[in-house]
Amino acid sequence: MNKLLLSLLSGIILALAWPTYGFPLLLFFAFVPLLLAEHQLRLSDVKRKGLKVFGLSYLTFLIWNAITTSWLRFADPFGAGFAVFVNSALMALIFLLYHKFAKRQSANRSLLFLVVLWISFEKLHLIWEFSWPWLNLGNGFSEYISWIQWYEYTGTFGGTLWVWILNVLIFKGVLSYQKEKSKQVLKSLLLKCAGLIIVPLLISFGIYSTYSHEGETVNVIALQPNIDPYSEKYNMTNLKFAELFFELSNSKITDSTDFIIAPETFLAESTRLRQFNNSLLKNKFDRYVLEHPNVNLLTGISFYNMFNDKNKIRKETNVYKYTPNTWYDDYNSALLINSLDSVQQYNKSKLVVGVENFPYQDILKPLIGDFMIDLGGTVSMKTTQDYRGVFTSSNSKFKAAPIICYESVYGEFVTGYVRNEANFLAIITNDAWWNETQGHKQHLSYAKLRAVETRRDIVRSANTGISAIINAKGEITSSLPYGEKGALSGQIITNNKITFYVMAGDYIARISVFILIFVGLIGFFRRKKEQL
Incomplete structure (x- = not known):
């Protein structure tokens, strides 16, 4: 598929998944078209691959940011433009860094790098002075709270991790199918995705149906x-x-x-x-x-x-x-x-x-x-x-x-x-x-x-x-x-009573920052041995 269309598709899916009008199940494969576009560019012979990856990523995130946060314009048009354009650029920078890393490292290590880099970026958006965590992925389930009752253990970073695990799994499954053209690959992919979606949902539904507390x-x-x-x-x-x-x-x-x-x-x-x-x-x-x-x-x-x-x-x-x-x-x-x-x-x-x-x-x-x-x-x-x-x-x-x-x-x-x-x-x-x-x-x-x-x-x-x-x-x-x-x-x-998340805070993000540093250092000092 045309790389520009793939970029547009990711942006539209992300926007259609967002509260309060969207359906968050779309988040589980929203990044796949953009990942496929980057993969095609990385394996191609075109020049200025990095610039093209940044441009395609920027288009995806510009669509997502503009549709979901365009309401900022009612307060101030410049402020809205600043938030939309700058946040889109920061998100596109993540994909550019992933592209540079993937050119040097194995597929699995590169995708791990992307996931922990994104989570670390979301954590940055919670603590730095240009803080804007409105589009942190874990927020995307806010209208479907029966799905994420386990946030009392993970916070919204549990939702972000959930989204990325599914996107990585589907992306790798699509590449395997393109390579092998096997129905067995599709069946295996569907079973894995179903399990990774259904099991957390069942856990959440169980908590939701039984939770109660006593107090004044x-x-x-x-x-x-x-x-x-x-x-x-x-x-x-x-x-x-x-x-x-x-x-x-x-x-x-x-x-x-x-x-x-x-x-x-x-x-x-x-x-x-x-x-x-x-x-x-x-x-x-x-x-x-x-x-x-x-x-x-x-x-x-x-x-x-x-x-x-x-x-x-x-x-x-x-x-x-x-x-x-x-x-x-x-x-x-x-x-x-x-x-x-x-x-x-x-x-x-x-x-x-x-x-x-x-x-x-x-x-x-x-x-x-x-x-x-x-x-x-x-x-x-x-x-x-x-x-x-x-x-x-x-x-x-x-x-x-x-x-x-x-x-x-x-x-x-x-x-x-x-x-x-x-x-x-x-x-x-x-x-x-x-x-x-x-x-x-x-x-x-x-x-x-x-x-x-x-x-x-x-x-x-x-x-x-x-x-x-x-x-x-x-x-x-x-x-x-x-x-x-x-x-x-x-x-x-x-x-x-105190929940685990109240005690532990954003531990998923902190672990991700640690892994990012470790994997990043490996990326600088070890060359890749395999190509997906």
Whole structure:
């Protein structure tokens, strides 16, 4: 088959497999056409093979990235273009490295190199400053959570490994059939593929049908104010938002309500951190708690802290342009207010590239100045914290993980809250930047993966998006649709048990990095002995 068509086919299959509209079974052979195209090029006599491999791979990944994440354009066209084109190039680079390696090494060693290289790339996308793990392959099963209940042992890297094992097996089977033209080869391939798909599914179905946990019942309310973030949200005062908070809460509150949860930056008007405790805004929330002494109020807020002491400057500190020798830290925070005296605060620590985080400032700032990629929100460096803070209820029974927006995409990151004794997850987000697209749907869908990995129930409050209650099996038990203003009430169950994944984290990725280094060194010092 024409190599260009093979490249196009892989891109289309990857796109058709992706949540929330796709069917993830397609992932098990999505890379096969591209692998065949690379194999044909490697064995051909054409010149500039590496450039052609990169070009074909880039086309595949450009199709996949563009179709699945084009919703970014509603926040900012440049930001969308940057994310799509650069991420496609990084993925194509992986196939180029595989091509170079395969020219020197055996088929099995080369394919092992490709698998561990891809997994290592996904891990990089979780930890570096240009982090963008949206298309990590393990996320592709988020709408079919009954298939991947074993994520409580492996995390999403188990799904990535599953995908690649099947792709490698099918690729090798196709090459063997092309060489031998034997029906026996096809039969053997089908049996192996069936086993590698069916056995994990059966294990997952078994866990899914039997899983349960015991814990305390938490009565929760998730608010969905449905405020337009491009205009209305940043033109209202926090006192007005407080009134909206009480209005929505009063529509559902009862004497048994334990938590009321409002979305990310619900209190959008920047508030000076040290003045908050004595503010009229805080006083309004305190009075509401006096009327409902058992209630814990969890909300997002924008804080800032100005100072003149150079010793307090951090990498994330901003310069205040209007006053000499003045700096400020800007926080995207979550607050818990209850009948206890102290206010609990957590600062968002996984930041959106370009809006909340200026990556590699020492290198890029001299080149592009203060320009930042606007993916929605306020354009300012946000200040983070090193630990995953957990909010404790006034009765000390409930410990909520205050996960802010983008943080919910990071599996191992979320386990940090659970290791700090969170017994349920509270996701607060603002998904209105992307309009009625796959953006907010995928974001909700990925939250279900965190429920399975940690076996924690989730209450999710979205400004505009989909507010939902998700159980520990990853099932959405109730929700508010996109664009609807209101409050969602329901019950979740706490869980104090720790899953293997919470304890071990992304161990599959770490093992892959080790194997990548080992196999890579072999690739440099040993010549190949066989050719597939």
